[in-house]
Amino acid sequence: MAASASRSNVVRLLSLLQSSSNACPCHSHAHTALPTPGSFSSLLKYGRQYANAADSTDYAFEMAASNIRFGPGVTSEIGMDLNNLHAKKVAVYTDKTIAKLHPMRAVIESLEMNKVNYVLYDTVRVEPTDTSFKQAIEFARQHRPDAFVAVGGGSVMDTAKAASLYSANPEADFLDFVNAPIGKGLPVRSKLKPLIAVPTTAGTGSETTGTAIFDYEPLHVKTGIAHRALKPLLGIVDPLNTRSMPSQVHASSGLDVLCHALESYTALPYNQRSPRPRDPIERPAYQGSNPISDIWSLHALKMVVEFLPRAVKDPEDFEAQQQMLLASTFAGIGFGNAGVHLCHGLSYPISGLNKTYKHPGYDVDHSIIPHGVSVALSAPSVFRFTAASCPDRHIDAAVAFGADRATIKAESAGEVLAERLTRFLQDLGVPNGISALGYKYSDIPALVEGVLPQHRVTKLAPAGEPGREQIAAIFESSLKNY
Incomplete structure (x- = not known):
């Protein structure tokens, strides 16, 4: 009887703790629907329903890397x-x-x-x-x-x-x-x-x-x-x-690292991505931002800001080159699990529709816009657009570029980050917007059409997938960056 009473008291105490969990906003779990304590069978049933529920957002993320x-x-x-x-x-x-x-x-x-x-x-x-x-x-x-x-x-x-x-x-x-x-x-x-x-x-x-x-x-x-x-x-x-990379290749490949880090850190959170997979094998590699990827992505961003200018300007700066190689791997682990969004989505038609532009420093026999360049040229406009959805993360990014957190208001986060990005690109000698690649205002409709099939990445934008007019506006403001 004593043991039974003891179990009863434990169950009653657990129930009391659960019912009062709203008391502390930092430690309560009111956002999580839990099964009734003491029922193992209900826990199993709950788990099956949770993992197999259809047409709702995901509830888990995976960490996979080489x-x-x-x-x-x-x-x-x-x-x-x-x-x-x-x-x-x-x-x-x-x-x-x-x-x-x-x-x-x-x-x-x-x-x-x-x-x-x-x-x-x-x-x-x-x-x-x-x-x-x-x-x-x-x-x-x-x-x-x-x-x-x-x-x-x-x-x-x-x-x-x-x-x-x-x-x-x-x-x-x-x-x-x-x-x-x-x-x-x-x-x-x-x-x-x-x-x-x-x-x-x-x-x-x-x-x-x-x-x-x-x-x-x-x-x-x-x-x-x-x-x-x-x-x-x-x-x-x-x-x-x-060590044998030309300066222009250092620059363009480093810009890819930059955008991998920025986009994965600001991507739609994994638990807002839908639909929830019916089978774990269907969970996409690009899952949305998550606590593990965040660590790799933000650290990679800080490394790029510090070391990319050095690696581009001094071919003998072995420390900077080594640190950029590490940053590339760190960002790869971050975006390889969180994903990228609009900079990459917009970059694909920028590269794909190119007919005549050949970037200096590339020994190829065809026209080429290096991937990092095509990604970076829309970045200032992209982050002006996305900042309202998660201003705190855009502020974190601006701080990585040297901005003073205490002076940045939520409503100005996008503008501050865009301004820092623009200055960074200009100092690296990056082409001044997509017009420097040969694109004109009249090309924007075709560029927009090239973005629309890129659901894998555009749906990970923090505000959700943008419409045609929003994409066109980002391209228009990316014609020139400075």
């Missing part, structure tokens, strides 16, 4: 890594420029020293297209490797991800895994061969993410494939591999 190895000279370990994986045949992907430089020489030397059998694909296209992806996929299907290595920037790493994905799914149509609404956006259920990524630029963070971006030529827009299954098994982040 293993990362960082240090000067770690590229020389890759041959041992592949032997440890018992790889019998390795497909090595790179582009024609990197094929001639130190990072590729270091990889090949390690493979040969460790007697790793490999085949080389050295014609990856910088800013890849669906056509160049398909060529790389065909190479993988012909050679049937049991491991992949990517040596290069985001274009190379993303191409290797696509080659790995489609070689493991030989019956798949190309659009099966491409993000909706351009493709079907099917989840990846097959097991992919291991991929080791060796970044040679401090920008994309692709060594940490399950995202592969490309130009879809039929629509003249960028899109991509995004699923956790695509993330590399290992990212070998070696500061020696960025």
Whole structure:
């Protein structure tokens, strides 16, 4: 009887605590509907209903990132890594420029020293297209490797991800895994061969993410494939591999890091994103801002503000280059789980509709707007637009640029951040708005049409997906930034 009374008192006390939880606004859980204490069966029932409820916002987020190895000279370990994986045949992907430089020489030397059998694909296209992806996929299907290595920037790493994905799914149509609404956006259920990524630029963070971006030529827009299954098994982040980057490449790749950090930190919170997945495999890689990604993203932003100007202005500033490489990886972990939003959504048609502009510092035989440049040019206008939805986060970002928090009011957060961003871009010598790339006011309708299919990112804007007129207004104010 004493034990029964004791249990009764415990249940009564728990009920009392739950009913009075509203008393403290900091520690109460009034926003969470909890099952009645003492009922294990109701807890199970509650859990099933909660996880399977349809047409509501998500209630969970996931943290997924590649293993990362960082240090000067770690590229020389890759041959041992592949032997440890018992790889019998390795497909090595790179582009024609990197094929001639130190990072590729270091990889090949390690493979040969460790007697790793490999085949080389050295014609990856910088800013890849669906056509160049398909060529790389065909190479993988012909050679049937049991491991992949990517040596290069985001274009190379993303191409290797696509080659790995489609070689493991030989019956798949190309659009099966491409993000909706351009493709079907099917989840990846097959097991992919291991991929080791060796970044040679401090920008994309692709060594940490399950995202592969490309130009879809039929629509003249960028899109991509995004699923956790695509993330590399290992990212070998070696500061020696960025020493050969030209100043312009440092600048444009660093701008990608900047926007990865800013957009993921200000993205729609994960628990406001809908719909809730019916199956965990359907939870998108881009989930919305969350407490773990926030830490990586905000820290990466502070690193970019401090070290990118130094890395661009002084090719011998090894500390700045090393810190930017780390910032790229940190931001990759942040945005690879939270996602990006409008700067990236607007950048895709900016790049895809380009016909004549060729950015200095890029040794390619085609017109090119580097991804980081296309992303950054709309950033001041984007953050003016989004600030009203989460002014506190825009204030945090402005403070990272050196603004005084005490002087920033919520209603001016967007303007302060935009002004700091504009000054930062101008000091780096970034083109003055999209008009410097050849775009005119008359091009805005076509640019808007290119943004509309980018639901994967535009729906993560903190205010929700913008309409045509709002997108057009952002493009118009991005024609010139200073």
